[in-house]
Amino acid sequence: xxxxxxxxxxxxxxxxxxxxxxxxxxxxxxxxxxxxxxxxxxxxxxxxxxxxxxxxxxxxxxxxxxxxxxxxxxxxxxxxxxxxxxxxxxxxxxxxxxxxxxxxxxxxxxxxxxxxxxxxxxxxxxxxxxxxxxxxxxxxxxxxxxxxxxxxxxxxxxxxxxxxxxxxxxxxxxxxxxxxxxxxxxxxxxxxxxxxxxxxxxxxxxxxxxxxxxxxxxxxxxxxxxxxxxxxxxxxxxxxxxxxxxxxxxxxxxxxxxxxxxxxxxxxxxxxxxxxxxxxxxxxxxxxxxxxxxxxxxxxxxxxxxxxxxxxxxxxxxxxxxxxxxxxxxxxxxxxxxxxxxxxxxxxxxxxxxxxxxxxxxxxxxxxxxxxxxxxxxxxxxxxxxxxxxxxxxxxxxxxxxxxxxxxxxxxxxxxxxxxxxxxxxxxxxxxxxxxxxxxxxxxxxxxxxxxxxxxxxxxxxxxxxxxxxxxxxxxxxxxxxxxxxxxxxxxxxxxxxxxxxxxxxxxxxxxx
Amino acid sequence: xxxxxxxxxxxxxxxxxxxxxxxxxxxxxxxxxxxxxxxxxxxxxxxxxxxxxxxxxxxxxxxxxxxxxxxxxxxxxxxxxxxxxxxxxxxxxxxxxxxxxxxxxxxxxxxxxxxxxxxxxxxxxxxxxxxxxxxxxxxxxxxxxxxxxxxxxxxxxxxxxxxxxxxxxxxxxxxxxxxxxxxxxxxxxxxxxxxxxxxxxxxxxxxxxxxxxxxxxxxxxxxxxxxxxxxxxxxxxxxxxxxxxxxxxxxxxxxxxxxxxxxxxxxxxxxxxxxxxxxxxxxxxxxxxxxxxxxxxxxxxxxxxxxxxxxxxxxxxxxxxxxxxx
Numbered sequence: 127x128x129x130x131x132x133x134x135x136x137x138x139x140x141x142x143x144x145x146x147x148x149x150x151x152x153x154x155x156x157x158x159x160x161x162x163x164x165x166x167x168x169x170x171x172x173x174x175x176x177x178x179x180x181x182x183x184x185x186x187x188x189x190x191x192x193x194x195x196x197x198x199x200x201x202x203x204x205x206x207x208x209x210x211x212x213x214x215x216x217x218x219x220x221x222x223x224x225x226x227x228x229x230x231x232x233x234x235x236x237x238x239x240x241x242x243x244x245x246x247x248x249x250x251x252x253x254x255x256x257x258x259x260x261x262x263x264x265x266x267x268x269x270x271x272x273x274x275x276x277x278x279x280x281x282x283x284x285x286x287x288x289x290x291x292x293x294x295x296x297x298x299x300x301x302x303x304x305x306x307x308x309x310x311x312x313x314x315x316x317x318x319x320x321x322x323x324x325x326x327x328x329x330x331x332x333x334x335x336x337x338x339x340x341x342x343x344x345x346x347x348x349x350x351x352x353x354x355x356x357x358x359x360x361x362x363x364x365x366x367x368x369x370x371x372x373x374x375x376x377x378x379x380x381x382x383x384x385x386x387x388x389x390x391x392x393x394x395x396x397x398x399x400x401x402x403x404x405x406x407x408x409x410x411x412x413x414x415x416x417x418x419x420x421x422x423x424x425x426x427x428x429x430x431x432x433x434x435x436x437x438x439x440x441x442x443x444x445x446x447x448x449x450x451x452x453x454x455x456x457x458x459x460x461x462x463x464x465x466x467x468x469x470x471x472x473x474x475x476x477x478x479x480x481x482x483x484x485x486x487x488x489x490x491x492x493x494x495x496x497x498x499x500x501x502x503x504x505x506x507x508x509x510x511x512x513x514x515x516x517x518x519x520x521x522x523x524x525x526x527x528x529x530x531x532x533x534x535x536x537x538x539x540x541x542x543x544x545x546x547x548x549x550x551x552x553x554x555x556x557x558x559x560x561x562x563x564x565x566x567x568x569x570x571x572x573x574x575x576x577x578x579x580x581x582x583x584x585x586x587x588x589x590x591x592x593x594x595x596x597x598x599x600x601x602x603x604x605x606x607x608x609x610x611x612x613x614x615x616x617x618x619x620x621x622x623x624x625x626x627x628x629x630x631x632x633x634x635x636x637x638x639x
Numbered sequence: 640x641x642x643x644x645x646x647x648x649x650x651x652x653x654x655x656x657x658x659x660x661x662x663x664x665x666x667x668x669x670x671x672x673x674x675x676x677x678x679x680x681x682x683x684x685x686x687x688x689x690x691x692x693x694x695x696x697x698x699x700x701x702x703x704x705x706x707x708x709x710x711x712x713x714x715x716x717x718x719x720x721x722x723x724x725x726x727x728x729x730x731x732x733x734x735x736x737x738x739x740x741x742x743x744x745x746x747x748x749x750x751x752x753x754x755x756x757x758x759x760x761x762x763x764x765x766x767x768x769x770x771x772x773x774x775x776x777x778x779x780x781x782x783x784x785x786x787x788x789x790x791x792x793x794x795x796x797x798x799x800x801x802x803x804x805x806x807x808x809x810x811x812x813x814x815x816x817x818x819x820x821x822x823x824x825x826x827x828x829x830x831x832x833x834x835x836x837x838x839x840x841x842x843x844x845x846x847x848x849x850x851x852x853x854x855x856x857x858x859x860x861x862x863x864x865x866x867x868x869x870x871x872x873x874x875x876x877x878x879x880x881x882x883x884x885x886x887x888x889x890x891x892x893x894x895x896x897x898x899x900x901x902x903x904x905x906x907x908x909x910x911x912x913x914x915x916x917x918x919x920x921x922x923x924x925x926x927x928x929x930x931x932x933x934x935x936x937x938x939x940x941x942x943x944x945x946x947x948x949x950x951x952x953x954x955x956x957x958x959x960x961x962x963x964x965x
Contacts, residue, residue: 170817170914175924176735176742176933177690186692258702261691265699311736326745327735328924329916330819355817355914359801364914367808367816519927522692523684555696 161617163335165637166349169626170361172375174354178327180314182303183255183262188374189331189352191300191629196333196350197238198303198316199340201229201248202294204621204628207395209452209540211294215243215304215317224289224576231280235340237306238315238322245276250307252284264301266548291576292541299540300629319345319633329353333632346617346636365390365610372615374625376608378436384610393627395607395620396440398448398538398545401490403500405531405598408560411482412530412598416475422461422600423468424503430602434495439603445593446536446545447586448604450622453542455587458594469507478508485525485532489518491605493533527558534558534599538623542586543574550593559598566592614638653954660953664946668939672724675938676717679931685709686733686929707733720935730932739936742921747940750917752829753836754902761841761848762895768845769852769891770879776857784849792846800839800912807835817914836913840906844898851894855887862886889956896952900945 171189179185182194202211202219213219218230235243254260255268262268273285284293296302305312314322317340320333331352335345353370355361362380364370366387376384376392384390405412405421412418422444431439440448444461447454472478484500486493494515501511516525526532539545548554551570552562566589573585593599607625611618617636621628627635687703688695704710723730729739768784775781791799808816818832859865860883868878907919922937924930 175928176732176921176930177928184690186690258699259706261699261703261706263692266696327737328921329745353817353819353914357911360804360816360912360914363801363804363809363816367804367812369808369815369817369819520683523688 159616159638161346161636162638163346163348163636164639165347165615166351167347167372167615167635167637168351168353168370169372170353170355170364170370171373171626172354172358172361173356174328176328178325178331180322180325181312182251182301182305183260183264185263185300188625188629189354191624192626192632193331193333193352194300194303195318195630196320196632197314197318197322198305198312199235199318200298200300200303202298203630204298204540204623205619205630207450207620207622209295209622211298211540214298215248216297219294221293224291224293225286227284227286227293228277229282229284231282232340233280235317236338237317238336239306241306243304243317244279244307245282246307247304248282249274249276250309251304252302254305254310255301262301264296264299267296267544288571289575290543291574291582292543295540296544320350323349345633347632350632362610365612368612371612372626372631373610374607376610378434378438378608380610381436381438381608389613391611391613393607393609393611393618393620394438395609395622395625395627396448396450397604397607397622397624398446398451399536399605399607400442400446400601400603401492401496401533401535401605402558403484403496403531403600403602404527404534404558405600406527406529406560407562407598409530411475411477411480414475414477415596416471417477418596418598418600420468420471420475420507420509421500423464423471424500424507425461425600425602426463426499426503427461427602430492430496430499433499434492435603435605438606438608440606442601442604443594444597444599444601445590446549446601447542447590448622451542453583453586455590457587458591461594463503465503465506468503472508479510481510481512482531483512483514483529485514485516485529487516487518487521487525487533489516489521490526490533490535493535496533496602527556540623543570546570546589547574550589550597561593561597561599563592563596653957656957657950657954660946660950664943664950667946668942669721671938671942672721672935673717675935676713676720676931679926679929679934680713682926682929684929686931689928690734709733716931720932724935724939729936732930732933734928734930734933739932742933743918743936743940746916746918746921749915750903750906750919753833753840753906753915753917754899756830756833757837757840757844757902758899760837761845761898764841765845765848765895766852766891768849770856770884772849772853773856773860774875774879776860781853788846788849791842792850794842796839796843797908797912799842800835800909803835803838804912819914836906836909836915839909839912840902844901848891848894848898852887852891855890856883859883859887885959888959892952892955893949896948900941900948903941903944 173187174189177186179190182198185191185194199215201214201216203214205212215232215235216229217232219227221227231245231248237243252271252274255262255264256271270286270290271284272287275283277283306315314325319336319339321336323334324332333350335348339345355364358375358377361373362376362383365373381392384392403421405418407413427441431437431441443458445458484497486497488494497513501513504511526534536549547570549556549558551557552567569585569589573582576582609625614637615635616638617634618631619627619634687700687707687709691699691703720730732739732742735742768788772781772784804816807814814834815832818836865878865883868882906917907923910917910920918937918940922934925934925937
C-alpha cells in the first residue's frame, strides 16, 4: 500500500509562507504577532437569497460555502495557495490502484451536539449526493462513487468506477463536507469550528465559536455574522464606515478607494476564474477554424486587463489552467494581438463583412466590456460584430451556449481533471463550444488515473496545447478575487479557489484590537 | 327625505361605496394574480433550473421539476394556488422549503416599520411645506421650498441614498451605512439604523405630497368663505387649520395614498442600498429564483395595500366633504 504523502504540519507551514507572500501585501516586515482569541466580526458577501442553505450539497453562493466551511469539516481541505490538499477529518488516505481508497478517520471528533463523528456519518454524507431528488451540486462527481462503505468504526472505503488520482482534492470542496448520519436536511450540526446561532435565509447567519473544536487553538474569532450587500458601492461603503469588517467581490476600480484609508486593506487572490468567449463548433460561421483563430488573434489581452480589470487580472492563453496551478504548461506559446494575421484568417474564411451577433451579459463578469472591445477590433480586421447585451436574469438558461457566440464564466475548480471533464470533454453537458476531440478524451481518462506524475503532467500539458490550438473558446484573462478587510482582521490566507480565503478565512482569522 | 338622511350617522353613506370597492378589489386581485402568473411564466427558465444553476444536467433538472410539481400544466398549478389562497394558505416556497406565510411574516414587520415611520415623517413634513408655501404664495419662502421640493423629486433616490451614506457614514461616521435589523434593539438604536433609509425615502415621496397640499390649500385660500372669515376677524391660523384644511383634504389624501403605497412596494432601491430585509427585495428575489408562490403572495400584498390606501383616501375625502356624503 502506498501512502499519499500528506502531512498536516508541513502543509500548514507552507500555507503561512504563502500568506506572507500573497495575501497581506501591505504588512510584510511587521514584528511577529501572536494570534489571540476574541473578536466579533461582521462579513458581507455579494449575494444571498431565500435559497441560502445549511445543506453543503446545495451550496450555490460564496456565503453558502463560507457558512458550510464554518459549520462542517471535510475529509481533506485546501489550506494554502498550492492547491495541494491537506488531511482534515481523514487521518490517512491510502490507495494502491487509485480505484479503491481507504480512509482512516480522526478519533474523538465531536459534532456540535456532542455525538462522536464516525464512519457512518462519512458514508451518509458521501452517498447522499447520488440521490437525484436531493439536487446535489456535485452529483456528477458522486457518479464516480461505485461504493462507499464503513470499515470498522473509523474506517471508510471508497471504491470508484474508474481510477482517479484526484479523489483527495475532490473531497476538499464545501459540497463534500461531512454532515451527521441520518440527516436528510442538515441543520448546521457539524464538527466545524463554529456553531450556528441564527440562520435567516437572505438576511443573515450568526455563528459562534465552537469551544470543543477538534483542532486545538482554532478558531480565534468569538462570533461571526454573515450578511450580504448585493450593491458593490454599498458594500465598499459599509466596509469604509466600519459597519462590516470584510467584504468580497470588490470592483477593481474600488481598490484605490479602499487603499486610500490606512485602516482598510485588500486581499487580491489570483485565481483560475475566467470569462470566456464561446464559439460554437456545431454552427457556422463560428465552427470555421480560421474564424476561431482570427478571434483569438484579435483579443487585445493587455487592454482587457487594464481597461476592465485595472490590471488586477492575469493574462490568459485560451486554455483554462492558470499559471500558478499544478500542471500548468508554460511551453504553450502566448497568443498575442496580431490584426494582420487575424485579417488573413478572416479573408481565408470568407467572412469579411458578415454580421455576427455576440451575446453578453453582466452575469458573465466583464463580458459586456469585452464584447465592445471585440467589436472595435473586429471592425479593424473586417468582421462586423453586433453586441447583444442580455439581462443577467435567466442568461445561463436561455443564452449561454445557445447562440453561435456567447460569453461564459467559469469558477475555479479544485483539479485540472474536473475542469477538463466538465467543460472540454466531448460528451460533457457544459462542453461550451461543442468541441470534440477523441485524443483529448482519451488523455483525460488516462491522466485521471494518475500514477506517474511526470507522465501525467505531460498529458495535461498536451491537453492545454490542444485547447489553445483548436477549441472554440477564447480565454483572454484570469480574474482575481478581491476582498476588502479591516486592518485589525489578521491571519487571513489566500486560497485561489474562492473569495474569503478560499471560503475558509474563519478557520484562521483573528482580531487584533 | 332630507330629514332621514341627516338622522343617519355621517359614515353611513360610505358603506355601499366600501362594499362596492371591496368587491371590485377582490376582482382586481384575481386579475392581477392571473396576469402575474402568466407573465412570470414567460420568463426564461424555472425554479428547478435556477436552483441547480449553471452546471446542472438535464436529468437533474427533470427530477427536480417533477419533485416540485413543475412538470404539470400551468393552469393546474394556477388553480391549485388559487384554491389554497382562498382558503388562506399561500403555499410553500419552491426555493426556501418554508411556508410562504413564514417568510413573509418575517419580512412584513420590517416593511411596515420602515413605511410607517417614513409615512409619519413625510406626511408631517409635506403638510408643513405645503401649508407654509400656500400661505406665503409668491414669497421668498415659497420660492425656496418650491426649488427644494422640485429638486428632490428630480433626484433619483439611489443618488440621495448614496450621497447620504458618503456624508453621514463614511465621512462623518454618525450613522450606520447599512440597516441591520435586530429584534431586541431599542427604539433609539432602531431609529439610528433606519435614519438614512427614512431620509432617502422621505425625500422621494415628500415632494409630490407637498406640491399637492400647496395647490389645494392655495386654491381654498382664494375662496370667498376665507375672505368672509377674515373679515369677521377669525385668526388666520384658525382659518387655515379648521376651515381651509378640511376642505382641501380630498386631493391631499389622494396624493398621500399614492405616495405612501409607493413606500410599500417601491422601496426596492433603498432596501438594496441599505441592505434592509423588506418585502420589495423579497419579491425581486422571488422573481429571479422563479419562486411563484412567494412572488404571487408579494404581488397580492402590494396590490392589496394599494387598493386599501386608495379606498381609505376616498372614504376620508367623502367624510370630510358633506356634499359627497349624501
